[in-house]
Amino acid sequence: MDFCTAIEILAVAVAVIQILRLIFTDCDLQLQWAEKFGQSTGVLARKVVWITGASSGIGEYLAYELAKAGCRLILTARREEELQRVKKQCLSFGSLLDEDILVLPLDLLQFDRHRPAVEEVIARYKQIDVLVNNAGRSQRAAWEKTDLQVDREMLEINVLSVLSLTKQVLPRMLDRGQGHIVNMSSVAGKVGAPLSGSYTGAKHAIQGWFNALRMEMYSRNISVTNLCPGPVFSNLLKGSFTEKTGEVLDVEMKEGEKRMSTERCARLCAVAIANRLDEVWISQHPILLGVYLSQYMPTIGTWLLKRVGVKVVSRFREGK
Template sequence: MDFLTICVVLFVLTVVVAAVRLGQGDCDLTLQWFEKFGKSAAELKGKIVWITGASSGIGEGLAYELAAAGCRLVLSARREDLLEEVKKKCCVTGNLREDDILVLPLDLLAYDTHSNAVETVIKYFKKIDILVNNAGRSQRAMCEDTSLSIDKQVLELNFLGAVSVTKAVLPQFRRQGHGHFVVTSSLAGKLGAPGLGSYSSSKHALQGWFDCLRIEAFTKNILVTMVCPGSVYSQSLMHAFTGKENESLGVEMKPGEHRMSTDRCSHLIGVAIANQVDEVWVAVQPELTYVYLFQYLPGIARWLGKRLGQKRVQAVQQGKSNLHA
């Protein structure tokens, strides 16, 4: 075979292998590589990691993952009693002392308290190595059925809350000469889906703001990792906004649903943090394949989305709110 033929064969083989890996995987190809050949979360041993939204869901799972890796933790959420339970489990999981974990109640909407919260962490641990902006709240309702006040509340909590805590931590990262922001976005931050208008817009906003920060802070040794999960088991639908004021969705996820486990999601996030990846996609199929299609063939993806998405539109209109994402 001549050189050109060899190149073509190698290219075809690479595409085939990538397609097979993608079809069998539950995360993007880059993260699959790092999971197999890169650093594990154990490389983070001794790091001071602050996790918001640590009382349940992905935040709770990540707390256990990082505790097992030997990290020292700051656990934040609104409910202190739940955080104390997570702390106890972390001490067992990671064989940590009680003073290795600081429970710090935090309201993301109380923006004026965030600087004081940073001071509390610094006084306790002397530094912050990693901030995980995980706290947030989901939402389910058609765009036309969602009041503007709900749009505003979702953006203030999911977007401005994370931005506020980040801005409070940034000066400390600059002073110590390093830092790592990890942000729980969503596949809904990469594409849109019926019934997720407010939620998706808040995640798109996170993607845009932190993409800017990543470039601005690069020369200051400050990193940004965006984590985009798909469907993951959690209590997020119980507390999700709807389209109306003072109403929660109140839907409980069932074990038989096609979702990723919290443990698996947390493990993959730990790998992403350890390898300092800029952005990762963590999702079951066919969600993972669709986000690849949307990223690299957006015209085709949007054409399919408008047509195949009508089934989901009808489901949302009929009140079937336990949909994925």
């Protein structure tokens, strides 16, 4: 066998292995690799991690993952009693003491409270190692029927509140010469998700803003991770925007819907944080495949999504 033939066989073997890995995964291949062979979440032990939106869903289960890893936690959301419930559960794993978890109720739309909140955290722990900007709201709406006010409110909670809190935390990280900003984006931050126009716009904005920050921070030892999950079980639809100003969707996710479990999503998010990955995609197929197609074969991806996107999303939402 000559050298060229050997290289060709090797290339085909690598391609087959990658395709097999892709068929049987529920996340992108870099994250899959990190989960098996990368840093364990144990490297985060004693880090001070601030999670927004920790009273429910992905933020709540991420708190459990990080509590098991031994992180000191700041839990933020509006509902204090829910945060206390999450704290109690975190303490039950036995790795943390009461003083290792700060419950910090905060409505992130009250921008003037961001600075005092950061000061309270610094007074308690002296440092913030990781900020997880997770809190957010979703949407179900037709683009052409959506009030401009809904777009505005979506940007306030899913983008501007994230920028504001990060702008308060980042100088503290720069003072110490280290830190990690983690944002809960979505596959809707990578691909135009039909029937969620304002949400898609907001998550794309997060990607853009923080991709720029990652470049500026590289030489200053601050990492930026964008987490992009597909559908995950949580309470997201209860508080979702619709097309109309002031209206809330108030829908429960039903068992049997094609969604990832909250535990699994949180586990993969924790692995991404431990390994300081730049961007991760967390989803089952066919959505994961759609993201791969859009990223690596955008012409084919857009051609296909234009034709099937609305149908697929509508059927998914009808639970079919």
